[in-house]
Amino acid sequence: MSSEAMAAERPNYLNATTGLKSWLLTLDHKRIGILYLLGVSAFFVLGGIFAMLIRLELVTPAGDLVQPDAYNRLFTSHGVLMVFFFLIPAIPGVLGNFLIPIMIGTKDLAFPRLNLLSWYLFMAGGTMALGGIIAGGVDTGWTFYTPYSSTYTMTAVIPVGLGVFVNGFSGILTGLNFMVTIHRMRAPGMTWFRLPLFVWSHYATSLIQVLGTPVLAITLVLLVFERAFHIGVFDPTRGGDPVFFQHLFWFYSHPAVYIMILPSMAVISELIAAFARKRIFGYHAVAFASIGIAVLGFLVWGHHMFVSGQSVYAGTAFSLLTMLVAIPSAIKVFNWSFTLYQGSVSFQTPMLYALGFIGLFMIGGLTGVFLGTLGFDVHVHDTYFVVAHFHYVMVGGTIMGYLGGLHYWWPKITGKLYPEFWGKISALLVFVGFNLTFFPQFLLGYMGMPRRYHAYPEEWQVLNVLSSAGASILGLGFVLPVLYFAWSLKKGPLAGRNPWGARGLEWETDSPPPTLNFDEPPVMNHEVYPYADGEPGSTSGMKPASAH
Amino acid sequence: MSDIHVVPVKIYVAVFLTLMVLTAITVAVAFVDLGALNNVVMLGIAVAKATLVVLFFMHVKYGTRLVPLVAAGGFFWLLILFGFTLSDYLSRGWLGAGTPWMR
Amino acid sequence: MSTAHPAVLHHQFDTLEQQKESATLGMWLFLVQEILFFGGLFMAYMLYRWRDPQAFAAGSHELDITLGLVNTVILIASSLTMAMAVHSAQTDKNKALVRYLVATGILGLAFLVIKYFEYSAKWEHHLVPGPNFHFPELAIDGRAEIFFSLYFAMTGMHALHMVVGLVLLGWLLVPAARGRFNSQYHNPIECFGLYWHFVDIVWIFLFPLLYLIGRHYHGAV
Numbered sequence: 001m002s003s004e005a006m007a008a009e010r011p012n013y014l015n016a017t018t019g020l021k022s023w024l025l026t027l028d029h030k031r032i033g034i035l036y037l038l039g040v041s042a043f044f045v046l047g048g049i050f051a052m053l054i055r056l057e058l059v060t061p062a063g064d065l066v067q068p069d070a071y072n073r074l075f076t077s078h079g080v081l082m083v084f085f086f087l088i089p090a091i092p093g094v095l096g097n098f099l100i101p102i103m104i105g106t107k108d109l110a111f112p113r114l115n116l117l118s119w120y121l122f123m124a125g126g127t128m129a130l131g132g133i134i135a136g137g138v139d140t141g142w143t144f145y146t147p148y149s150s151t152y153t154m155t156a157v158i159p160v161g162l163g164v165f166v167n168g169f170s171g172i173l174t175g176l177n178f179m180v181t182i183h184r185m186r187a188p189g190m191t192w193f194r195l196p197l198f199v200w201s202h203y204a205t206s207l208i209q210v211l212g213t214p215v216l217a218i219t220l221v222l223l224v225f226e227r228a229f230h231i232g233v234f235d236p237t238r239g240g241d242p243v244f245f246q247h248l249f250w251f252y253s254h255p256a257v258y259i260m261i262l263p264s265m266a267v268i269s270e271l272i273a274a275f276a277r278k279r280i281f282g283y284h285a286v287a288f289a290s291i292g293i294a295v296l297g298f299l300v301w302g303h304h305m306f307v308s309g310q311s312v313y314a315g316t317a318f319s320l321l322t323m324l325v326a327i328p329s330a331i332k333v334f335n336w337s338f339t340l341y342q343g344s345v346s347f348q349t350p351m352l353y354a355l356g357f358i359g360l361f362m363i364g365g366l367t368g369v370f371l372g373t374l375g376f377d378v379h380v381h382d383t384y385f386v387v388a389h390f391h392y393v394m395v396g397g398t399i400m401g402y403l404g405g406l407h408y409w410w411p412k413i414t415g416k417l418y419p420e421f422w423g424k425i426s427a428l429l430v431f432v433g434f435n436l437t438f439f440p441q442f443l444l445g446y447m448g449m450p451r452r453y454h455a456y457p458e459e460w461q462v463l464n465v466l467s468s469a470g471a472s473i474l475g476l477g478f479v480l481p482v483l484y485f486a487w488s489l490k491k492g493p494l495a496g497r498n499p500w501g502a503r504g505l506e507w508e509t510d511s512p513p514p515t516l517n518f519d520e521p522p523v524m525n526h527e528v529y530p531y532a533d534g535e536p537g538s539t540s541g542m543k544p545a546s547a548h
Numbered sequence: 549m550s551d552i553h554v555v556p557v558k559i560y561v562a563v564f565l566t567l568m569v570l571t572a573i574t575v576a577v578a579f580v581d582l583g584a585l586n587n588v589v590m591l592g593i594a595v596a597k598a599t600l601v602v603l604f605f606m607h608v609k610y611g612t613r614l615v616p617l618v619a620a621g622g623f624f625w626l627l628i629l630f631g632f633t634l635s636d637y638l639s640r641g642w643l644g645a646g647t648p649w650m651r
Numbered sequence: 652m653s654t655a656h657p658a659v660l661h662h663q664f665d666t667l668e669q670q671k672e673s674a675t676l677g678m679w680l681f682l683v684q685e686i687l688f689f690g691g692l693f694m695a696y697m698l699y700r701w702r703d704p705q706a707f708a709a710g711s712h713e714l715d716i717t718l719g720l721v722n723t724v725i726l727i728a729s730s731l732t733m734a735m736a737v738h739s740a741q742t743d744k745n746k747a748l749v750r751y752l753v754a755t756g757i758l759g760l761a762f763l764v765i766k767y768f769e770y771s772a773k774w775e776h777h778l779v780p781g782p783n784f785h786f787p788e789l790a791i792d793g794r795a796e797i798f799f800s801l802y803f804a805m806t807g808m809h810a811l812h813m814v815v816g817l818v819l820l821g822w823l824l825v826p827a828a829r830g831r832f833n834s835q836y837h838n839p840i841e842c843f844g845l846y847w848h849f850v851d852i853v854w855i856f857l858f859p860l861l862y863l864i865g866r867h868y869h870g871a872v
Contacts (some may be wrong), residue, residue, distance in 0.1 A: 184672055587864075
């Protein structure tokens with residue numbers, strides 16, 4: 001038995017203490033990451049069930065499975081759970097929490113108690129939203145547009161709105177914690193330009209969470225006041241302006257799209273470097289592109305409001321500014337592609353997700369440029385074209401990155417290897433299923449099928465059936481990892497410190513890491529991504545511990 | 549370690565007295581008709597008071613460079629919210645049809 | 652680094668200085684989110700006042716300028732006592748620290764008591780938005796209601812922050828009375844001070860924006 005195999009039996013963050021209480025009151029960022037993993041997975045399953053019901057209804061043109069009222073509640077529940085309780089917290093909560101302190105070479109986040117509080121706020125918000133969904137649901141769509149949400153609907157807007165409000169503070173506190181940690185806790189020698197791009201991207205995400213989320217919070221407070229006390233800020237019959245709600249809502253919710261995609265880009269940068277065996281091409285450009293996306297993201301929210309009654313002059317300005325976001329996004333895509341050039345690329349599961357991400361994000365991003373174009377948006381507004389576009393970004397982007405990252409760091413988190421063969425199968429299923437689900441929706445939207453209806457004319461059935469069929473393949477692709485990850489916990493071979501032969505401080509400590517992350521406080525005495533360009537990749541797949 | 553900057557009590561008292569004087573001025577000016585200038589003076593005084601509190605009571609004058617940057621960033625983002633939202637409302641009447649929202 | 656880990660140093664930090672700088676930065680980032688939180692309300696105020704200047708002036712005229720002024724003085728005074736509390740901690744004057752904290756608490760409480768009397772007067776005069784709302788000048792009834800909606804939303808959020816501040820203050824008094832804070836370690840006092848001053852700043856804007864508009868062409872007559 002090699003020394004590294006024995007390392008796995010040494011004290012680590014998983015076996016340091018035992019019992020439910022040691023988990024529920026833990027201050028260890030790694031354990032809190034695991035708590036997030038459990039939380040976001042639960043909400044993902046619920047949101048996924050709602051998605052399946054939607055796709056099932058849309059198999060036939062007639063509205064035969066559910067009534068319109070129930071359908072409205074279905075897509076709202078799907079949207080609220082997926083956006084606020086899965087996409088936004090998933091990567092920062094699970095991977096960011098686990099990895100940022102290790103990557104910068106410190107013992108924990110700056111405020112461990114606050115970190116635990118973030119998780120409890122997330123769970124409390126999720127429980128409130130879920131309570132609202134059970135107690136009758138909401139039929140406003142995840143955007144809660146006034147005056148319908150504030151005055152007319154009879155559904156449970158207040159508990160769901162308050163749930164999102166509480167969860168907002170979870171995100172704010174996580175962002176704040178990350179920013180202070182990155183500013184103040186870096187190991188000796190870990191300069192800003194030696195930070196892994198994962199950390200840069202999470203810093204940009206945190207900026208948005210701290211600067212944007214409070215505006216959503218006060219907007220929801222006003223919405224709840226409006227329903228509860230009839231204060232009239234958004235109610236046209238009382239002199240309020242419903243479009244003003246959209247301004248406040250999208251001031252947060254457009255940047256929130258970047259809260260969802262930036263952490264995924266964070267993961268992709270790490271995966272591309274590790275599996276091309278090269279330093280990321282244009283490291284500085286990619287780092288600044290993250291910050292650029294975060295800042296520019298605040299200047300474009302009006303492109304959600306082209307048909308709301310917003311002034312056409314503001315609409316034109318927002319449309320032009322929207323084009324600017326394409327620049328840092330393209331910088332990232334080009335630099336990842338250049339990194340692959342003459343790299344020693346190996347196609348293992350995480351890399352399959354990363355390559356899938358690049359392709360799908362490009363489609364999602366480019367259709368975003370279409371939609372940001374004022375003239376085009378007026379035609380496809382509120383059609384399936386929009387639905388397909390943001391699912392290409394949210395599923396093709398965020399979830400692909402999340403799954404890729406989860407596979408890549410699973411050996412670090414658990415100390416065990418998953419079966420590579422099944423990993424590849426699931427990556428393939430996700431890619432094929434995803435495209436089959438959402439590409440037909442571009443066509444449907446272009447032909448004019450509106451979103452949020454439970455019935456449609458018969459000529460659109462073929463494309464809708466294709467989409468539903470794709471959704472079941474996609475669902476299977478999501479179930480498989482659950483099975484083999486669970487299997488790996490029991491029977492997976494030990495991972496050893498660095499099964500991928502990757503570079504980075506997280507690979508220089510045990511798998512799973514000790515409670516304080518490192519035996520000796522690390523010193524960063526070299527550049528980031530120190531791959532000898534073109535060094536041979538680990539073509540034989542993951543190396544178990546004993547192979548070293 | 550004990551290189552913390554201790555602000556002399558004199559400065560705190562001076563800031564407090566200045567804030568009191570500015571409060572008195574802002575109330576007095578509110579009763580004088582200066583036209584549009586009323587709002588300018590009122591907000592100017594409020595900004596001056598807030599700046600005094602931030603610089604002295606909140607020690608921004610004495611802290612690291614990062615803190616003023618963070619504080620300024622917060623106010624800058626506020627201006628983005630104000631400016632871009634108003635850009636919609638202010639330009640709605642430009643088409644000549646009046647602002648439907650103004651009724 | 653090689654010295655023993657002081658008891659007040661949390662495990663994730665290497666030095667007290669690092670801990671202090673982290674706490675300060677964290678508090679400032681929290682205040683940044685507070686700026687944007689209140690910013691949404693100020694945005695609403697700006698928008699509706701720009702549209703209905705007369706209604707806002709008339710509504711403002713219904714507010715009690717004396718009570719507003721008294722509360723402004725009280726709050727600025729509490730900022731001074733809070734600054735003195737931090738000063739006392741920095742100079743190892745523990746008794747003075749406790750005294751100044753108590754003074755800050757009493758001033759904060761006085762602010763809320765006055766606010767309570769203001770609110771109840773508004774209720775009696777049917778100036779609370781909702782079915783009972785009734786404005787003396789009927790022509791601008793609906794628009795004045797938005798002024799009062801914002802008045803209650805903004806001062807209510809501010810008062811809520813005061814209440815939270817007072818709870819935190821009570822919670823800090825215990826370790827302060829036990830002499831846990833000194834020139835080496837006083838992050839909690841300092842961070843609480845930042846919060847308290849921020850709440851003061853919000854009021855510095857609320858007072859003129861809510862109480863003092865249009866006084867010249869109504870009040871002078």
